[in-house]
Amino acid sequence: MRHRRSQRLAAGFTLIDALVTMAILGVLTTLAVVSYDRYLRRAGRVDATTALLRMASAQEKFYAQNGGYTDDLESAPPDGLGIEGTERGLYTLSIDLDPGGAAIGYTAIATADADDSQAGDRDCQVFTIDERSLRGAADADGATGQEITDRCWR
DSSP: OHHHHHHHHTTOOOHHHHHHHHHHHHHHHHHHHHHHHHHHHHHHHHHHHHHHHHHHHHHHHHHHHHSSOOOOOSSOTTTSOOOOSOSSSOEEEEEEEOTTSSOOOEEEEEEEOTTSGGGGOTTOSEEEEETTOOEEEEOTTOOBOHHHHHHHHO
8 A cells, every 4th residue: 555655656746736836937927027027118218318318418519509509309410409319219309498589498308109118118208308407207197206307317
């Protein structure tokens, strides 16, 4: 009798063992996919911040040459900034000049493209920078603040 029992134990895995193993692998895979997705979204934010810093630099050069800022992104210098978009195309760029027509201030804006992967980044939908290099950010609900800015621009 003992001999049969030891043979049965040595025969292999039971169905319960296999199901527990599959459940554990499923949970680990889910965690890995969620973490990877979060990593990709954080990496995608670099597309916005890099473009905005490039725009700010181009605006300062334009200001030094023309005595004011421009909202013309696409025209080549000296008529505009010569910036067609972000490097990876994940964000739409725009510039708001300060009201009053003197063009002595601006806010450069990068908004997550609704048709791209960054549209799912609810934490950081909009990035901004102005002529004083003040950075800003907003989440998908339009909330702003220093905590959101710090999280998005890091």
